[in-house]
Structure formats: structure tokens, C-alpha cells
Amino acid sequence: MTVLDTDTASPAAEPQAGDIPLDDWRGVAAEKADEISAGGGLFLRARSRRLLGSLLRPHRRALAWASCLIIVVTGAEMAGPYLVSVGIDSGIPAIRRGDWAPVGAAVSGILVTALAGSLLRLRFLKLAGRIGQDVVYDLRGRVFRQFQRLPIAFHERYTSGRVISRLTNDLDALGELVNASLDGLINAILNVAVIGVVLAVLDPGLSLFLLICLPALFLLLRWYTRGSRVAYRRTRETIAALIVHFVETLNGIRAVHAFRREPRNDAIFHELSADYKRANADAMRLMAWLMPGIKAIGAVMTAAVLIFGGFQVMDHALEVGVLTAYLLYLRRFFDPLQDLAMFYNSYQSATAALEKLSGVLEEEAGVPEPRQPVQLPRPVRGELRFEAVRFAYPRREQQSADGAAHPEKIVLPELDLTIPAGQTVALVGATGAGKSTLARLMCRFYDPDAGVARLDGIDLRDLGDGDLRSAVVMVTQENFLFTGTVADNIRFGRPDATDAQVEQAARAIGAHQFIAALPDGYATDVKKRGGRLSAGQRQLVAFARAFLADPAVLVLDEATSSLDVPSERLVQRALRTILAERTALIIAHRLSTVEIADRVLVMEGGRVVEDGAPAQLLGAATGRFVDMHSAWVDSLA
Amino acid sequence: MHADRPPPMVLSMPPTSPSGGSFASLWRLKTYVRPYRWQMLLMFAVALGGTLVGVAVPLLTKAVVDGPLRHGERGELWQLGLYALLFGLAEAVLILARRLTLATTALGIEKDLRDQLYAHLQRLDVGFHDSWQSGQLVARMTSDISAIRRFLGFALIFLVVNSVTFAVVGVLLIVIHPLLGGLVVVLSLPLSYVIFKYERVYRRQIRAVQDQQGEVATDVEESALGIRAVKAFGRAGFLTERYLAKSRELRGLQLTQIKTLAEIWALIIAQPQAVLALVVLGGGAAVADGTLTLGTLIAFISLYLLLIWPIESMGWLLAASQEANTAAERVFEVLDARPRIRGSSHGHAAGQARVTERTRPDAADGAGDAEPRLVFEHVDFSYPVALDRSSGTPILTDVNLRLAAGETVALVGPTGCGKTTLTALVPRLYDVTGGRVLLDGTDVREMSLTGLRARVACAFEDPTLFSASVRENLVLGRPEASAAQVEEALRIAQAQFVHDLPWGLDTRVGEQGLSLSGGQRQRLALARAVLGRPPVLVLDDPLSALDVHTEGLVEQALRAVLAETTGLVVAHRASTVLLADRVALLGPHPSGGHTVTALGTHHELLTAEPAYRDLLSQSSDLVEEGV
Ligand SMILES: Nc1ncnc2c1ncn2[C@@H]1O[C@H](COP(=O)(O)OP(=O)(O)O)[C@@H](O)[C@H]1O
Ligand SMILES: Nc1ncnc2c1ncn2[C@@H]1O[C@H](COP(=O)(O)OP(=O)(O)O)[C@@H](O)[C@H]1O
């Protein structure tokens, strides 16, 4: 055990040769992404046990039925040797007498138990498999829904790789537990219990040894539990880190290639996979001590019974037969203990996974659905109002590694703004001024820290998600296309749209031409993240999708940045008609947008510093907008 | 969105080719096992030893009962008791030794395989990654490789140990009683046959499960990466449905697989019991005949009982082997994919020498007669064939373009005409399908990849940031860059805002850089490209997300940089075009695809090319119409 202690205490990461110390690459962030909710180990375990309980509860009856099956199967299996001995002990003398009946009975007994055992086990395996799959499926759905419910802010720090890790690896650990272990668990418990009783009945005196070895077993188990809990937790964390890095590399493969990132990525990956290996090795090493540890206790016990029982036999205090039987059963007592240890091992591994999963499930949705949603009056007018809105991007802790406190950066200090229904507003300003932030608040990607954002007079926080999303739609800078066809992606805006409507939307913003030229037209597969299309084409598809959604309020955040001028012009012409009866907030650096706007807002440092009709602002002798506009006109030259 | 669509399949190899024999892929693992062969041998030996010692302990019990107990010899009892203890402890030690070796061996092989898979994937070309969903690859990197580890660590060992046990005991049984022994061995043949048949079915099923797991992982990834789009349109329900449908399919596949396994298992556990019944019957008759002694029959049966566990465990051992086999098959599918873009090994030195002598800034206007730095010569391009059936549709046709050292050329053309594609040919993210690209007179395909890419720096239209520190993102390609160089790059890209981040350059940028504003991301990407003043700069629409004011500042600084380097700049706006000395206009080629239709200065093209005027002229009808 000393060997092990030094081993587990080995430093977490040895610095490796390289140009930059390897551990620096990650950089500092305010939050530890993996620690969702703070809390001690005890709390974590209770939480994961609760989750396991809630997962198994619906399957109580099936589990009970499965247990019955496996009990019968175990019984049938135990009967085999007994029937053999019957066949030999009473069958053979009978054959000698010419009576085949006893042997026949024993043999058919063996056959029948074999057949029954086999069939029942088949039933059992299928049943246990189904329970396992149902539990995993159930949990899959719960976790997936929760991830979808959690706010953008959560995803920003959690990373997609970690989401994948939760929904693949962690779930697998649970699947393994439920699938493979029920069998072994019930079998083992049954054996240990029955044989324990048999031993006690056979010879209470010798069984005192059992009582002595129990504390030893207990200590061993406790030592293992402590160690493995830590080790398995680390396996979960390290595999997640590995997946995060893996996924990021694949998604950024162009940059990796173009910037010859491969060797350094290799070094980072090696380190991460070494961490994972170390965590796994720790868990396996603990197991490596646990199993033979139980064996050794069993060996001591056997030798003690052998010697002590032997003396008793010599003293005629014990029958030889009883001692032999006792020794045989003793072995069958310790073997299933090994199976129990195996089960316990899977359990520990699954618990670590469940800790992570239950953490996700119990994470408070930061931008929660209202308990009693207020009905949005129809038709939606689309009036937007910000009342004394203050906002800073959420940070978990304001403490950095060096302990210095960093004040959170307030993006919007205090914003008051009313956009009447039907107005088209152009939002301009330097990058980083907070324009996108304002747009995101409008779509309730985040909630304001103070103040209220309202749609048609109703606090966005009181609107049901469905209502809000059908009323307000945003085309972001990061337009994301899903695997599927072009039509699928446009239809993402309105699932029940017909093909004709899809095409109409595409025509409206000038995307039809290029789509029609694609090899399969609207049925062309856009490939992973729309990689089949050029950036501008992706923007057009995203645009079409927003138009098809037909919202009362349309938010366009840099939605035409990758388009060539004629395409942009086409989009703007379309916007003119489309936005006629809608509220729109358009963020764009190319001030050509301004020309379709009724009103211009100039933002700086999170405040609206100029506000007025374009003509009015341009009419002024000086001003930020005037400067911007003239700079823009110059840039066109 | 496309639940009914077949998954994008493997491109560079025939889709489903269960190559060779049933365990061919496992056999290929031998190269990974070789470095650990002594440890593996040790594990086999120790496992066998453990089995033997396990048999010894009951024998000792027998010795005690027959010896000391009968004679009442206390001393001998102590001795035998001690032996029993020693044997028991020896068994424990052997298990310990096996499991400790296992921890280093199996995990070592697992790590080697995983590291290699990652290294290989990193070096596969962009075309490969275009068509492989990362979910599929993640599944291969995690669960498949773990399945292989479990096989090597447990299943393989016990397959061997059990086979040895089976052979040894089988021979013993035949020696004890040729007829009964022969019967036992012969009766195992039909079982083997049935198992063999089942295993083939099982193999297909497990492969389907593994593939579906990859599909599900892909959905998960999309749902996380696309969370903004999902939220913006309130389509969480739709995505969840899609995901659940795939999960249900996975569940169904897994249940089928479990059913097959259960059937194999049920057969396997029934067989030894049935044989046992026969042995009791036949043996009993033989004993009654007097052709067999009772003692021998009992010995025979006890020996046969030793076989039951090895036979029964065959079920899950074979299942684990099949799982590992298909897992290995999936891993090798990736490892067998050859990068279609590979550097030439001998070109490196030559290329380097040329750089050093040429990086001296030539006169910026030396466009005319100096040997050109970057040349596109009759370049044709279409996206790789297996990617989709449209392939072959040419994107670029007969592109000719020469960039003198120090010259900057702007690429202008309508959306989707192939500008990005053309820029990707320079650092060889894709290879031309016709013609060639020359850098300093050398075909880029004849240079080493690192040599080439060290000289060409890119800023892509999507900024591609990683969740690492700002500094790490900046020095991505040049870990040796000094603080001063970083500072200079930040200045050029007007990205000094990073100093205002909570931890300055050490602040971690969120995944895809999404914790920054769009313009901030783009400026970081630009800073990364200009860092270290690379000889060739390829900028794909580098200023699209900047406001006019910042854009002006960046342009000013960039102009100084471009004066000294050779630049290829994709531009949509006149202001960006003005960074360049000359402009290449991309337009349709008569025989399909796009090509350079006009070349000249901005003003030349403005006057001479109506198409160009349409693309760039500020006289948008909106402006004309007035506000
Ligand atoms: N997801 C985020 N997490 C933390 N900070 C952010 C996030 N998005 C933007 N910021 C910061 O908020 C500020 C305003 O950003 P943004 O609203 O995107 O600017 P704009 O759209 O005007 O260019 C910037 O300083 C940016 O770094
Ligand atoms: N990975 C790809 N596979 C197949 N076709 C592609 C791929 N990427 C782009 N295309 C197609 O190639 C054409 C040129 O794309 P691109 O070079 O990105 O255009 P842009 O000029 O807008 O930068 C587009 O029509 C696009 O549909």
C-alpha cells in the first residue's frame, strides 16, 4: 500500500520540454468550468445517489422481476452439483441392481435445471438489458434537455467538448453499471448471504473467524472507496479535458494546419492523455490491491480454519466431513466477494459520472422559463423597451489564480431605450461598444443584471420561450448551419413551412440563384456546419431562415458582413419591403444600412450617445455619426 | 433534420468492408502491443499461474484431511496449514502482479493508440475533415479505444488462459477415459459452430451500435455548438426530438445486440450442463459395468467441472473480442486514411534557403520584372471527388496570377465565386486539381509543408480561435515569437483591447472566441497572421467585422506591413481593395468555374470593367436615391 500512496501522490503534471511551458496555454479564466456547483464530496455523492434513485424508481417492478429471475437461475445452477452427487451416490448402486430410474431422474433433473437456467437467464439478460437501456435513454433525454435549457452564458464557459463528454462517456459509465452488473450483483449477494448462513449453521465456532475478518474487509473497502472516488472523479475530468481539446482541434483544423500547430497540439494532447492515463492507472491500481486483498484475507481465513478446525477434529470436537464442507463453502464465500468488488468498482466509476451529470441537471438555469408565463397579446406589435438596463457578462468568481480581485466589466452601465413598434433602427458604434450585447439582451440570451427589457410592455422574463422566440428572431454573426440540406436549414426558422415557402424566402433575399445552382438545389447537403457553402452563402441561408420565421421583431447583427456589395444591396432592398411592418434592429458597420433605417443609435462604451433620424443626425455640423458617416463615404472612394 | 439520411460515410475507403478474417483488425493491433510484449507475456504467465495455484488450495485441503487428520499429527497440520496460507497468499500476489502490470500495459497501449490517432487526424487534410463529423471521431477516440484496452487487458488474457485450461483438461479427460473424454471434446464442436455463426451476426450488430453512437455524439456536438441558433429560433424542442430519435435508434440497436448476446450466452451455459448429464449417465453405466472405477468417475467429473467456467466465460470473452475488433476496425479506418496533402521531404532545405535570401523587402513597386514570389499557373480546382457527387463541378478554371515580391493583390468577386478557395490553395489546405501554385519559383507541392506554411500566414474569414489564452491564440504558429513581436502584431491589428481583459494576454478566450465581440475576434485573427512578418500574407476578407473607424486604423497599419510582404487579400469593399497594388477580378470562365477575368489597379478596373463597377462601386442605388 505504501507503493500506491507514493504513486497517487505523484505530481500532477511534469513540465515538458517545449518552447512555452505547457501548462500555460490554457490561460486564466474566472471560473473553473468543470465545477458546476460548489459543495463537498458528501454533497456530490448524495446528489448522484438521488439521481440514480430517480432513474431506477420507474423500473422498480422490472428490477424486482429481474431479481426473482436471477434468484431462480442461481438456484438452478446451485442444484446442478447436488444432482450430480445424487446421480452418483444413489444412481450407480441402483444401476448395479439393474434399476435405471434414479440415474434417469438425476440426469433428467440436470437437463431440466440446465434448460430452465438457460432460458430464464435469457429472459433475465434481455430484461436487464432493457432496463439498462431505458435508464440510459431516460438520462440522455434529461441531460440533453437540460443542456438545451441552460443559458448561453453556461455554454460559453462549459464548452461543447465537455457537453459531448457528459453525453457520451459519462452516460456509458452508467450504462455499463446497469447493464452488466445487475447479474453479478444479485448473484454475489445471494451467494454471500446463503453461504454465510450455511457457514454459521455448519459450525458457529469456526464462524467466529469470519467475524474477525470482517473488520479487515471493512477497512480494506473503506480505503478503496476513498481512493477510487478521487481517482474516478479525475478520470471524468481528464477525459472531458481530452475531448475538449480533441474537438477544438478538429473544428479548427484549418488554423491548425495553416499555423503549423500540430507539434504543439501533440504535446498538449500527450499531456492531457497522460493525465487521463494516470487517473485511470490510479483507479486500476486501487482495484489491483482490492481484489488480491480480499483473496489474502480469504487465504488467512482458510488457513486458520484449516489449522484450528484440524485441531478440533483431532480433539474429536468436530467431524471431518463438517470441516471439509466448511472449507469448501468458505471458498465459495470469498469468490463472490470478488464479484461484489467488481460491481463496486463499476459503481464507483458510475458514481463519479453521475456526480458530473447530476451537477448539470441541478444547475440552475440562469435565464429561467417563467413559472407563470404572461400571454403575449396578439397580434404582436413589436415595441421594445429597455428600462435602466445594466448588464455585465456573468462570471462565477471574481477571483483570479493569484487571488487578485477583478472588477467585472460592465458592458451596459444603464440603458434606457424605447423602440416603437414598426420602427427600423440602425445601431452603430465601434466594435466592442456593446451593440451585440444589446441585441442579445433583446433576444433574452441573457437577463439584465438590473432594470427590465420589455416586449410590448411585457418583461421578457415573463414571456414563455415559445412566445418570445416566435416574436423575436436574431440573425447573428455566428450563423450556424446544421447538418442537413439547404432546405432543412432554411426551414429551421419555421418547421412547418412548405417547399414553396422555403423557396420564396430564399428568393426574397436573393439566395435562390445560388441555391438553384447547387448540384441538388435545395436538397444539397450543406455538410458539417455548412462547410459546403461559402461564408457569404451561409449568411444568405441564415437570412432566409430568419425571414421564413416571420417574426414581429427582427434583429440583424452584422448579418451581411461577408456579402459582396450587390448581394448586400439585394438583401437591403428586400429588407425595405420586409421590414415595413416590423420592428427591426440592424447592427452593421457599413452605413449603407442606415439608409433603410428610420432611426440611428450611436453606441459608445455601452451607452447610446446619439439618437435620431438619419437625416437629423447627418444634418448636425459635428457629431459622432457625422464623423462616422464621412469616414464611411471616404472609404467607398 | 435528416434522420432518414444515411450518415456521411467514410470517403477514402470502401464503406463497409469487414476486411479479411473475422479478427483481422485485432490482429493489426500487434504493432501497438509489441512494445509491451514482455508485460503481456508476464500477464499470461501470471494468469496461468494464478489458475494453477487456485487448483492447489483445494488439493491441500484434501491432503490435510487424508494426512494429519487421519494420523493426528499436529506438527504436520501446522505445516500444511502454513502451506495453505502460502498458496493462498501466492494466488493473491499473482493477481496483484497481473493487475498492476495490467494498469501500466493496457493503459500504455491505450494511450499510444490514442496519441497516434490524434496525431494522425491532425495531419489529415482539410478535405477529410470536411466530410467526417467530429462526433464520429470523438467516439473512435474514446469508447472504441477503451474497448480495445479492455480487450487487451482482460479478454485476450483469459481467452488464452481459458483455451489452455480447456486443452489441458481436455487431454486429461481423454487420458482418464478416452470414450467419455472424446465425447466431451466432440460435443464442444457443435457449440463452437453455433457460436461462430452467432458471432458473425453479433459483429454486424455491434458495428451498427458503434456507428450510431458516433451519430448521436455528432448531434450532441451540433446542439452545443449551435446553441445560439437554437435559442434564437426557439428550436430546442426540434433538436431534442431529433436527438431522441437517434438515441431511440441507438437503444433499439443495443437491445438487438443484447438479445443476440443473451442467446449466445444461454446456449453456452446450457451446453456444459447437458454434457454433464450425459457424463453422469454414461459414466454411471460404465461404473455399473465395471469398466470404470467410481474413483475415476468422480475424478473425471471434478475435472470436468473445472471446465465449466472457462466454457461459460467464452460468451462474454468472445463478445468483448468482437466489440474490440469492430472498434479496432473503426480506428484503423481513420488511421488508414492517408493525408492527400503531404509535404515533399527533400524540398525543405531549398525552400528555406530561398526565403532567407529573399525576405529583404524588395521595392514595393518592383512588380514588373522581378521574379514573382507567388504564381498561380493555369490553376484548376474542384472539391475532392468523394466529398459529394457534385464533385467535378469546377470551382476555379485556368487561374493565372502572378504576385511579385512585396506586391499585394486584392481578390474581388461575387459571393461564392471561389475567392476563399483560391486563398486556401496557397498554404495547401487543398491541392490544385490542375496547373500549379509556385512560391518563389517552387511548386508548393514540392516544398515541405512546414516550410511552406511557415512562410505563408493566413487570416480566415471566420476567425477560428481556441479556448486557450490570448497569447497562445496569437503565437499559434510561432511559439518562439517575442513579446515585442506580439505587441507589434497587436498594434497593427488594433487589438490592444486585449490588455484591458481581466488577465491581459493570459486571459482565456472562450470556445471559438465567443467571449469576444466579432470585431475583436477578427482583429485577434489578423494579429495572429501578421505576427512575425511572414513573407506571404493571405487575408480573407480581414476587415469585414470592423467598424469604419477601427477599419481605417487597421488599414493604415496594415498598409505598412503589406508594403514589405507579398499579400493576397480577399476584399468586398473598396476600402479594403485600396490596400492592394493591383486587383484581380474573379468571374465566370466560359467552360465552367471561375477565373481571373480582369487584372489591374482599382481605378483601371473601375473605369474599364462594368462587372467590377457593379461589385464595388459606392454608387449603390440606395445612396443615389438619397436618404
Ligand atoms: N460572451 C461574452 N462573455 C464575456 N464578454 C463578452 C462576451 N461577448 C462580448 N463580450 C465583451 O463585451 C464587450 C461588448 O461586446 P459586443 O456587445 O459584442 O460589442 P459590439 O457588438 O459592439 O462589437 C466587449 O468588450 C466584449 O469583449
Ligand atoms: N468544402 C466544399 N465542398 C464543396 N463545395 C464547396 C466547398 N466549399 C465551398 N464550396 C463551393 O465552392 C464555391 C466557392 O466557395 P468560396 O471559395 O468559399 O467562395 P467565396 O468566393 O465567397 O469565398 C461556392 O459555390 C461553394 O458552394
Ligand SMILES: [Mg+2]
Ligand atoms: Mg469567402
